[in-house]
Amino acid sequence: MLVNLEVQRFDPEHDGAPHVQTFTVEVPGGATVLEALMQIKDENDGSLSFRRSCRSAICGSCTMSMNGLDGLACKTPLRQLLSQFGESGVADAKPHETISAHAGQAHFGAEATSGAANAAATAAAVALDPAHAEPKHDAAGTPASGAKPVGTVRVSPMHNLPIVKDLVVDMTRFWEKNKSLKPWLVPKEAPPEREYRQSPVEMERLWKPANCIFCGTCYSLCPVVSVDDTFVGPAAIARVGYRFLEDTRDGARKERAENIVKQNLWLCAHCYACSYCPKHVDPHELIALSCVATIEEGVTDNTGARHAMVVADTIKKTGFLEESQVIPGTLGYFNLVKLAPVIPLGLRLLLKGKMPPLLMRPVPRVTEIREIFKAAEARRY
């Protein structure tokens, strides 16, 4: 099928800012984004830079943003993206038909071979406004045979890390954050004579983080990291933080709990953006379990833990999450330093008649809810 690939280019030695280059290429119907990029590098432009190694979702090198969806280029078929967004490659709030493996074939005359289409691949560099990537198509990109591309796939580097060249980013900060959570075992006691032993149940808890390949997809997708670099991020919490908090052979659980809270564990916004993990590690779930572990370790003198506990408390009392109790309960009823900044907002709400009631009347049969709390609190997650 004939496809437009709009690739973000940046060469620090020559470019002031990133720009978009459009390649119109003929690729097999089942091609992945990585295969298309490798074809471009082989046949059209050897200077195109991107990371790749295994081509089978094991090494975690080829993370990039494709039509704005971050993931592994080797695991993302072009057709999947084309079916998601239609011809423009931009989310358009419209349903789209699935594109078949033979899409675009009807447009080809007998003479339109793969080679002919490739010969027409363009090098149309279009200036890109960094705030708004809206590249324009160059007419020269369409092959002379009249064949029409089935659609456009936009490729750009992963987010939240500085660009080195084209699709290659500097991962230093990502690795620093992983290191900040101490990615090594701190043994409880002198090593056993033979191997460390774990029960299958203990081992099972480590399966999910063990599948992480440090590809950084979740880090790239994280909206908190995008505005606050102090958040340690989903990958480090899942792969390093949770993994050692839950390793029964590790002897530093308390210190780890204190450290992970310092690295802003509780800044996770619960947005589930990291649920698009290509290895199904479910970072969002492991972040939640890490929060539980810190509370188990008694690391509760912080906003996140207080918030969690006060919310549960109000539900237990009345059945409702009581907004009027949660704010002072989280920040501290007498903590004027923390309460002072929220007072103006509270006053604005009050003036508009949006102040939540100070006391909620408990829901009917609230004792049933307390019974549920009793049963659930007796159990570990």
Add this chain to the structure above:
Amino acid sequence: MALKQYGYFPGCVAQESCKELDLATHVVAEKLGWELIKLDAASCCGASVVNDMNRHLARMLNARTFAEAEALGLDTVLTICSTCTGHMRQANHELLHNEQYMKDANDVLARFGKKYSGNVVTKHMAWILRDDFGIDNIRKLVVRPLTGMKIGAFYGCHVLRPEEYASSGEDPRNPHNMEDLILALGAEPIVYEGRTRCCGFHIQLEKEEVTINMVGQNMAMARDEGAESIVTGCPLCHLALDAYQSKSVDTAFGKTDLPVFHLPQLIALALGVAPEKLGIQKHLTDASKVLISAGIA
């Protein structure tokens, strides 16, 4: 014609700081011929916090809510909050896919004579409008088209992700039910990247500055695509976007002052209801300019 009945789960926020959402939902329900049977004894869905801290608790609390609905002979719970929708669907998903979880929940419910059989679905109001009522049928009821209004939808994370149980059946990375509705009401839907992103509500107490930046980022994306107001199906998103836009002026994203409507408020406006009957005047980001230029107020 018999009224269509739904178990109504307004959620905590619509009964506390966003009462106008509850109000507008009732107005719309009456216009559409829905009977909303409030699940009076239901508890909080657990929101992110309980779901994160103790999944057993979240499942059991929601199983009790579903049992309340079943006892009333209802099979659908209508929600007006993305956060409730996502977490209730997560609980139900786990109860239905794990016999032990269902047994655990029913063991507790049995202590006070309740049982959940697994026959309740939670659906956001927007999905019910799309699937049960039909967008075309809403279009037919419009008496005051919102002509000229440029509205960006803000979905809220919990009706999109995780895809496994939270999404409405549309592609969660390119959803369209809200835009379809905006179009049906006579307004122009503005598509912008931030519409499926996080508002930052859940971490406002942890670090307000981050929420302010996330709000600023999303609203700047909407503003730059030409949106003049926002509509959301989540009162938590509403609170964040409505309250923090004035504070995000000083961020790198610049000034935005887009009024943030609750979904049923927007529908009611197009069905001819006066803005003051929908509590729109209670919002912190003033909507009067937008409403006046659309000839509504």
